[in-house]
Amino acid sequence: IGQGIEFDYCCCHAAFAMEDLGIESIMVNCNPETVSTDYDTSDRLYFEPLTIEHVFEIIHVEQSAGELAGVIVQFGGQTPLKLAGPLFKEQVPILGTSPESIDLAEDREQFAALLDKLNIQQAPSRTARSVEEAEVKANEIGYPVMLRPSFVLGGRAMEIARNDEDLRKFAAEALKVSGDASLFIDRYLADAIEVDVDAICDGKTVHVAGIMEHIEEAGVHSGDSACALPPFTLSADLQKRLGEQAAQLAMALNVRGLINIQFAVKDNEIYVLEANPRASRTVPFVAKAVGAPIAGIAAKVMAGEALSGFDLSNARPRRIAIKEAVFPFARFPGVDPQLGPEMRSTGEVMGWDDDFGMAFLKSQLGGGVRLPDEGTVFISVRDSDKKGAEEAARGLAQLGFTLLATSGTADHLESKGIPVKRVNKVLEGQPHIVDAMINGEVQLVFNTTEGAASLSDSASIRRTAVARKIPYFTTLAASLAAVKAIASMKSQEISVRALQSA
Structure with a gap:
């Protein structure tokens, strides 16, 4: 897959923005599955691989026909971004953020030195x-x-x-x-909350387009993590500080256009994980959630327009929007669906409602996950999650579910007065948890692990969940969100609202 749909969205909006400004747009893309390769998206389309040789030849041909105003490399993800340096060396004008700034943010050593200079914390x-x-x-x-x-x-x-x-x-x-x-x-900041911030900068002012709180903890790739906009546990003060640090970084990196910054929040302290001076895969989600054409505005800023010329006073989240990743695990038998820092999702969906639980429920439905409203829930969590798992277990028991757990988790829940049935781990012999899942006795799985041994020990549980289409969650935060979603599902009707009138 040459390009994610999120970047395709940004490229289309960049082409439409150039049309608004009366500038001819030329698209270079080699993925036939995209909208940006439609014949009516841009003025001209080159269906060529994104290598420096091909792109340079195209530029050469186009320059013979007229003046080249510049090239936008920041809207197609990592592949075109790597062309910025070589194109710049050949004196091709790069619109928006300069290749030096792109390098500064990408080179982790230089970036760490910049953060120290700005007095912004990092791990x-x-x-x-x-x-x-x-x-x-x-x-x-x-x-x-x-x-x-x-x-x-x-x-x-x-x-x-x-x-x-x-x-x-x-x-x-x-x-x-x-x-x-x-x-x-x-x-690695264990149990930190990861936050994504998208912002637009024109060199004079910065507009923070959206602050998204990840539902999975730091350490799960941002493309795989569900996230909520506006944030659902961060205080107003923390959000203000996040916005200020994002603006500081955008100015220090001389950003012209979009920037995405990933933060980790732990014990009320903010740490910067990384900054990408380009359109990120969260841009379409933010644009819909706040009701503003973020990608189009950024493209116009890159072409030289001032941010002050756009009315962004109402570009705020209008409800709770949840982005959820969609995974292809069902197509790959035997793959462990445990989430980690390497991205594995192949798409995303959005749930939108006034209530967090209902928005999360809609995002699950959109991704093809049907949460149960009755039955048995299997809970097996690592030691550091046991305290948090009490809340999920108590909530499920109150909603009428039967709880099933392996010895360690069961001991903890029973000591807190939560009724639970016991089941063997796979290594403890049959009848064990996987047998129960195959027999249709389990309707929902909460399974968090850490350490190589327990990861491989519980892989068969997660694989069986995928094969049997049993909803499963591999982080505590997502498990708690699922409990809220089930509570909302049992207490209210799912409502539908048109995007245009929202």
Whole structure:
């Protein structure tokens, strides 16, 4: 798949924006499944691969026919973004954010230095260029650590390493795929809330388009995580601070157009994870949730228009919008559907309502997940989630569900006075949890794990859930959201509202 639908949306809006400004638009795209390759989207379409040779030839041909105002590389995701440097070297004008700024944000070492200068917090980090160096640096920071290669697509080869053995295994692969053979290692902020901020900057002012709170914790790729706009647990003060830091970064990086910044919030402290001075895959979602053509406005800003010329006073979230990722696991038998830092989703849907539970329910329905309104729920959670799992278990018991749990989780829930039936883990022998799932005795699965041993131990549970179409959640936050959704489903009718009148 050459390009995600979210970036296709941005490219189309950029072409329409150029038409508004009376500028001829030329689209280069090699994916036949997109709207941007429709004959009436742009003035001219080149159906060619996105390599520097092909793009440079196209520019050469077009320059002979008239003046080239510039090239937009920031709207098609990571692949065209990598062309910015080579095109710039050949004196091709790049519209919007300059290649130096793109490099500054992508090069994790330079970016860490910029954050220090701005006095913005980040998780302790180091850069390594070999497996041996990575091991030394990881021990300096302290495990668990996140390994992030530079200049990669969709979080490719990003991994969480919990010990030296993990690190050696993952670092070699990560160094292989890294665009500049370097590896960024930072402390993994366990149980932090991840937040995505999209903003538009014209060099003088910054408009924060949307602050999205992820429902999965930091460490799950942002393309795979469900998220809510407006945020559902962050205080107004925290949201204000997030907006201020996003604006500071956009100005420091000399952004012209869109920027996406990922933050982690832990114990009321804000840490910057990364910044991408380009359109992110959340732009279409934000545009719909706030009712403003964010991508089109950003394209006009890149072409030289001032932000002050657009009325963004009403561009605010009008209800609770939830974005949920859609996964292809059912098409790949035997794949473990556990979420992590490498992106695995192939699409997304949006649920919209006045009530968080109902919005989450709609997002699940849109993604093909039908939550049960009665039956048995299997709960097996890691130690750090046991306290949080009480709330989910109590809520489900009150809604009339039967609870099933493995020994550790069952002991904890019983000690809190929550009634629960016990079931064997797979390794404890039959009849075990997978048998119960195959026999149709389980209608919903909450399963969170950590550590390599328990991950592989519980993989058969998650695989069976996918194969049997049993709704399953692999993070505590998503499990709690599912309980709210079931409560909303049982207490009210699902309502439908037209997007235009919303």
